[in-house]
Amino acid sequence: MFWNNIMKNRWEKKLIILAIIGLVVGSWGMFQRLAYGHLGMNYGSFVPWGLWVAFDLFFLGLTAGAFLITILTYVFRIKLLANLGPLAAFTVLVTLLCEVIIISLDLGHPLRVYRFLITPNVGSMLFWLVVFIISMWLIYAPWFYFLIREHLIAWGNDATRPGHKVYRFLALCKTAYTFQDRQRDHRRTRFLSYLSLPIGVIFFGAHGAIFAILHNRPLWNSAMLPLIFIMAALLSGGALITFLAYLYQPDDKLIHPLGHVVLLILLTFLFLEALQIFVGYQSKITGIVTSLDLITVGPYWWAFWVVHLVIGSAIPAFLLIRYPDNSKMVATACFLIIVTFLAVRLNYLIPDLAVYKLEGLQNTFFHRRLRPEYVPNLNEWLVSVWVISLGLLTFLLGTRWLPVIQAGRGEEEHV
């Protein structure tokens, strides 16, 4: 435990420095985006969504950690995992923040987002996705607040603690936390947890539905896609929360059941993915087969076979099966799943867009924006680095300055 704390502090400082470097380096891409709009980016009209949308899906998937914890705690009654509640809720807020920033940067006119409120199209899946993103904020922000409120008040009362006035302010100047307050907050968090279950399923499914409803996109147009997106979110989010649990609350009783759950989700996800590829190839529909060929034997075959299947699936599955009781191995497996998951998101997003939808389109009107070949350029990567660094810094400073870890202890008693 002692060694772990030393390691954690050492790694925390290094990660904070890394995040600051990321912000500095990425600011060049941000400057390009803010000063010149989309001019310096590589996506075009045939592949209109690129790296940033893939990152958007990636971040949104990572929010599923809290959803998973809620399911395991309230549906499967693994009460011990309730300790991870504040950490999971905080992770959701940080990843949602990253998601909102990166998708706003992807918009041609981000300052017009108020249009969602004044001229909404309730028939559009994208509109509903925004509704559910807002719902997630409305659930997890108060959830997180009610979970840490007791500690905020205690820290605000502690005059020796640096910044105690800020904590007092965050606690809305409340100085006493009574038994009734505690009971009330627990009722509220329990209510929000129950509310997050249906909202979460729809939220993660809605991601898949955005793609699945498009009947002109044969690879996406399947009822299975929303289910795959739910499993993908649970996998990446579950892996993230397990990895964070190992870093911040290295308790074997927490890590081991999470490892089993991640393994189960990983195998289910791979099964669904295999089904999709099998059915796609067997359909022998040119559009689907061409897209699948791009994934499996295209110029970026290694992203599927090496990054996703070997590093992101086979090795983690081996570690989780071979060393289920070794927290370090479980955390390593989860880390590999997280860092390789962007490849999964890119492989869902790009291949269908990268196939001409009309015969003869390739022979007309040559312009780099009207081609199906898409490789993210340096600017796109730099903006992504900036957003990731901002998220990392927010997370690291948040866990330092807010009672994210402390608030979780003893939470299982109240579930």
Place this chain on the structure above:
Amino acid sequence: MARDLPAEDPLVRMQRDLKRALKKKPQDIKWGMVIDIAKCIGCHACTIACVAENKLPPGVVYRVVLEEDTGKYPYVWRRFTPRPCLHCQNPPCTKACPVTATWKTEQGAVIVDYNRCIGCRYCLVACPYAARTSDFGEWYTADTAELPGKLFGRKAAANGYEAHPATEYGKKWPERDHGSPVGNARKCHFCLHRLKVGMLPACTTSCIGRATIFGDRSDPQSLVYEMIGSPRVYVLKEDLGTRPSVYYLK
């Protein structure tokens, strides 16, 4: 042989059809287009006319001519299929837009409100015909040499033409790089600004083979109505159920 030739230029008849249509109540007009691919010679004049009419920037195109090679040497053919926006009667793009920035008018044209569009590009993804393009803010004059203090150079070249967008939808748009349509989804709008003043769309008037027929498809006297009744008629990707207002003749 001489009897097979049209008695009058189809353009003259279309012009007459247009005048008649404009006298109707707006909601009674249903614009439509028929493209006879047997007459298309692949000159791309319609593409160029459209680009010029709407002052389209690099990478933005409303009407392309698809080129397909068929057969096997020595029996090879090349087929040309002009593809404007098909102005679907059941358009997937308008359903996709989260902020109702694009819709089908009562005359059947699918249009975009540049001031409402947030630039999410979901409509580009949803269009089965790749008929929408995004304006990424590119300039033809971007690589022109800059010569400060001279009457020519990049800025002067841009100011002379492309800095000032066309009056699409009959509106005056701000100087390029100062807001919409840069950052927006853009598409063919049947040259509504021309129709309003009694002119046929630029692609129709520029077609040297008279392969493009435009008019009110609800008017039984119009040429376009007559053409839609041809046994040679078909639409692109009929199986998707989008019911385009642009028809093709084999």
